[in-house]
Amino acid sequence: METVSTNKSFGGTQGVYKHASATTGTEMTFSVFVPDHAEGAKLPVLWYLSGLTCTHANVTEKGEFRRACAEAGIIFIAPDTSPRGPDLQGNDVPDDAEGAYDFGLGAGFYVNATQAPFSAHYKMRDYIEKELPELVAQHFPVDMERQGISGHSMGGHGALTISLRNPGRFRSTSAFSPIVSPINCPWGHKALGGYLGADQAAWAEYDACALIDGGARLPDLLVDQGEGDNFLTEQLKTHLLREACDRAGQPATIRLQPGYDHSYYFISTFMADHIAWHAERLKG
């Protein structure tokens, strides 16, 4: 692991790091904020998965999470959203993956791709569930018994599905404007079709609503969704998650926020709320 940069911020250290990932076969970059803490202390961790087109940098620069994390003593980790590299920008991946904002680079969808050529590198599920946590546990003062997970849009989908598939692993799960059911939206059809193939049976483990319908449960979850979000009706379809939770008796706090859109102006507004919600569960 190599340190790209560190900056003191809110009393702690905002770092950016990169490493050669065995999972994706590429160099991967991620950011970690470590609050000021007593020597030898292990801190709870909040994972934040980003949305389409994003890298680690978007939330790191615009997320406004550091004050709340510093106050709560929570480490905040922001991975990238896909493998990247010259050999993924044209050789291995059809043109579509290079040019489209919603497939390929910046759009890994937190799946393990099974379809060539994507199956060679697009293994973001294993990267987030296995490789990166191991790396982080080696290098940062994290208490892996106290993990929470959140994310935005495609990353909200990632947070919900990863948590639902790994019961007990995350004490707290939240999302900002998540894609709640890729099976039921154009972004999902394009991504899951491309990475996993046309057989939708393989898609269910990457669909939060399908996972809940299939019996997966969390202690609770928190979702904030802007009512002024341009993607709400066609892509995000928050009501499908509410309906799935209602059917299943899955406890869920799903809040529609009037006037807010899909941007970091929305996310930053409610970030401290989410961190407080995670802190209650991670530190309780």
Place this chain on the structure above:
Amino acid sequence: METVSTNKSFGGTQGVYKHASATTGTEMTFSVFVPDHAEGAKLPVLWYLSGLTCTHANVTEKGEFRRACAEAGIIFIAPDTSPRGPDLQGNDVPDDAEGAYDFGLGAGFYVNATQAPFSAHYKMRDYIEKELPELVAQHFPVDMERQGISGHSMGGHGALTISLRNPGRFRSTSAFSPIVSPINCPWGHKALGGYLGADQAAWAEYDACALIDGGARLPDLLVDQGEGDNFLTEQLKTHLLREACDRAGQPATIRLQPGYDHSYYFISTFMADHIAWHAERLKG
């Protein structure tokens, strides 16, 4: 004035606007955050002037000012740092102004240039002191009797010098890592030499230390400066401001912050402190 974008954030509206500036002869862009407020209310205003290479966007995205401004009921305005336009990218301005980060585009230094070709457009002093306040007063619910001013680096220089030259206009003045004495640093020599010519007599009204030495006074001022700032020794020279204030009996709170650098990771850390400091003076 034309609206470029508006986003709901922290209960208020973060907008970006542009207009044809008579002062600079170019289109100018700026951002305004208006907190949620009672209909008909007029709110105090905090001006924030940005540093070298910046536009309105840097602080708007990374400054983390909205929560504190929303809570205090303060409008936050971020202008651009220079005129911009195709005719300033090669025709009117020597190559240096195009290529350098510290002169020309993004580096207006809040002066009225007197030297050709810059004198045609680089009138950032008049733009910030006259034209933009008039425009803002027409279009936003601002109480112009309650204005504060702040800024970062070159913008900290701008905030200090504009406030010192306009006694009584700003109830509160602060700066993050300001260039305190352009007369005494390479950035200042390059910029003031280029915009104002070699005669340093013309530079004094653009030098906070020289203004204080010349008798200009403020009720008080607040400065935060990172001790880990790479520009501290050669360019910023905070000690010169401390010495000028000591000589003059100018009240000043000048804080050195161990470990912090010149970036928005530093600025965002202390932004809420500054806003609270301004709020005390703007709302007291």
